[in-house]
Amino acid sequence: MNKKKILIIPNQNEDNKYIDLMKMSFCEAGFIESSYIRADYISINWYEGVNTKNYFRAWLSFLKKIFFIFGSKIIGKKIIWTFHNKYPHNNRYPKLALFLERMIVLNSKYIIIHSKSSKLFLLIKHPKAKTKNIIFLPHPNYINSYPKEDIKRKELVETEKIIFLFIGMIDEYKGVNHLINAFNLIDSRAAILKVYGKVSASYKTVLENTLKSSNIELHFGFVDDSNISRIIAESDIIVTPYLPDTMLNSGTHILGFSYGKTVLTTPTCTDLDIDSKLWFRIDESQSMEDSILYSVKNIIKNYSKGDLEYMGTQLLNLMQRDYSIGKIANMITKTIK
Template sequence: MSNLKVAFAPWYTKENPYQIQLYENLTSLGVKIEPTNCSTLYLLSTIKQSKVHILHLHWLDHFFLTRTNKLKSFLKLILFISQLFILRLMNIKIIWTVHNVKNHQNKHLGLDRLGSILVSRLAHGLIVHSKSAKNEILKVFNIRQDKKIFIVPHGNYIDVYKNKISQIEARKCLNIPDSSLVLLFFGLIHPYKGVLDLTKALKQLNYEDVCLVIAGKPCNEVMAKHLAQEAEDNKKIKFISGLVPDEQVQVYMNACDVVVLPYKEFLTSGAVILAMSFGKACVAPRKGCINEVLDDTGSFLYNPDIEDGLLQALNSVLQKRDYLSNMGIHNYKLANQWNWNYVAQKTLNVYQNYLSF
């Protein structure tokens, strides 16, 4: 496949090394990758000039969703879909990795869904990261051709981030006592990730020597102020606002005993894979893709439909505190199987499915 050229669009690497890992490992398999962050207006000309065989789409909102102007978003959607249609006529294959059912900012959800449905029809193939994700997009996007949907696991983050700091050193960096039970909520902070449910459950947790570290960039100023107030009112909460630099990821991961992921909505969760890659026990809802990557041996899975399900899970963490390290080791072993070379080969198999050379 030394002649195969693929365009990645858009190219997002600031907040997540996902695309870089896929890029590097596809390159090692002989695929030429052309990253592009071109605007919607220049998508067609950019792809034509790059002379690629495949356009591999990732986050669609980049191409047509604006913050406030719905009419502008609609016009950009028409332009985007028109260009994809022309690319199909030019025999350029279109692959879309469906990372989310809807955009995280909930911008123009009607247009977002329309765009997703149209692209799901125009794309030759769709990639998802779990069986549950496949079932969900079949339903939400009303897709009838399930054979065009391919399941490729989300790659792990083992050795992607530095992982040398000890727990004692990490806690010193964050000014956390060695004796504390440390819970971690990590990553971009959106309401659907359930962080406010977590702070509420923490207040009900009858245990003094616990520290909840919330580290990540809030989605807006309202969320930032709310969490800052929560941390001021509850000394068990430590809130570090802002994007976490790559070199600091190991500090937060190694300082904690458990990573808590109380998500309400998700199609895929790289944060789960990240926690497993650092060998951490997890607290998460028993639903969707989480059921396919986590199990009861390494995690505290709770029923999200039960009002105090999260609190029950946190109480279970207290009861099994001595087993948390072994649970994390189990999760690391699970994550180890999803290396990026394997993910790249599975992705290449999808490409080859639509090519004649």
Template sequence: MRVVVFPAYRENPFLGLLLSGAEREGATIVDARTLDELAAALAVGPAETVLSIHWTNPVAQSTRNPAVAVRNALRLRRLLRAAKAQGARVVWTVHNVLPHGARFPRIERWLHRMLAAEADRVHVMHPDTAALAAPRYRLPADRVRHIAHPSYAGAVAPAADRAAERARLGIGEREAAVLFLGQMRAYKGVLELVAAAGEARRADGIVLLLAGNATPEEAAAIEAALSDHPGLRAIRELRFVDDAAVPGWFAAADAVALPYRRILNSGSVLLAATYGAPVLLPDEPHLRRELGDERWVTLFDGPEGLRAAIEAVVVDDAEARAAALAHAAAWTGEQAGAAYLALLHEAREA
């Protein structure tokens, strides 16, 4: 079996976990990041090929010209149909209902409808995906298969020492450290987090940890937001965080804040669990159904809820950390890779 991966964003370890079963079986994995690379990959051995398609970034978000985006979208449909006519099969993984910050929402809706129509199997990671997508496009119930997002257990660097990392960052023994890790995009709610942390009050203090890449505009917006709360202590590293540094940030934190405005599947939640870090999440119905009973998850409603959740963070909550680690161990990349391999075989036989 040949598995063509598009777009092959290998910097995202999720892809490696998902494809691990196919790699163990000896499948040929072909990476494609652009439409030209995809066309070349699909031209080889189509009868033995399953296209594992993920994000639509190279199609409609690689240009600022809507005409080019439309041309790219139509080209993708032609590529899929031509490959399928020669025996290839398509498995589409739904990462988001629609991409965050999509430049051309109407084109993205068309793309998602097209992928739903053309895919031989649709891989969803949350059981509510079809219902959440329904206002924008319909997923075919007979072709939808659920394989949950795995944790990163065994696929990332080992945990760091908490005391050493907090000492390195100058965090007090009783200070509540709240971490925001990752790209500082507006849709992730980083400015709302700064405001909530700035308004929160705790006798032993709060320190906000901000670690991740920011554009100059995003960095300026964060600094302006912090200046509105001069009493808030913030430790920030507004640049790309190397993989080797990630465990240290999690070790130092008492909670990881994920105040995203729209969450369907969040690898950040599973990464936090992998490092035994409690998380603060928006109280959305599908997240409550999935994680509402988890000891390591605190759901909050709106800005006031986020402020209250920060005020309630428990410093060095051993029970929550153990619950997070247990959650991560319950569904690993190896298990998800085996399930996805079975799905690839099912698609080939469709």
């Protein structure tokens, strides 16, 4: 039997293992990677953004993408689009991006969603999307995706303080300035905040000027794959104060769950698919800083490190059972024909 040929765009992402994991999922489902000319399927990710600063180049990028979508469909390619974000991040031309996204939706054979909760939002945003074209595939877990150091608990920095961790690309929509402001008011004897990730020069200055407490550690710059396991192992809980209506799914949460960590977050659809007793919600009805402060104090007062570890273990078990490459490959086999 001839294997189905697929081209996944982008073909790689140095900052994220997601593309590699999806390649593995499709390959286990019987697909093989191919060039554009030979591909039967074109899987596109984050394709709807039009983010260049130059207006002329933005239009040129937009027209190229429109031509690519229509051209691919005309010559018989089956387009698979993954609905990653509510809106493209740092989007400079929202009208162009929305029109482009509509054209992608209307011309895609399949639309992948990584959280069941995101289907409703997709249909509200794109009422002409065909329900039969929407397929749910779990976001692949990150278990064994990064080099794992032989870390024994006793080798970790022993502290009674609860260690909160933000890890990943640091953008304004992720609310890290609010996080630092909140931790400036937390008793340094009770908790530590560690921030790791790449950041723009301008936002770095904002964050450094916001810092006022000794219980906050800022580690700016690219986080090497070899350090990710250790950094997460040294924490008790991941914290992501995403600004409202900016995030649909969170790969950072899947990463944390894959390493047995719970999260404190403004809810994304990733979290809404999971038992709410296993993670902590930042209340969006208050100001962001007040909500973070209230939630952190609640965790410090009412949860031990053992409680957080238990929640993380349950999440790790969930990742192993329902978010594995094998499970996703099986779902691909049944849905993408």
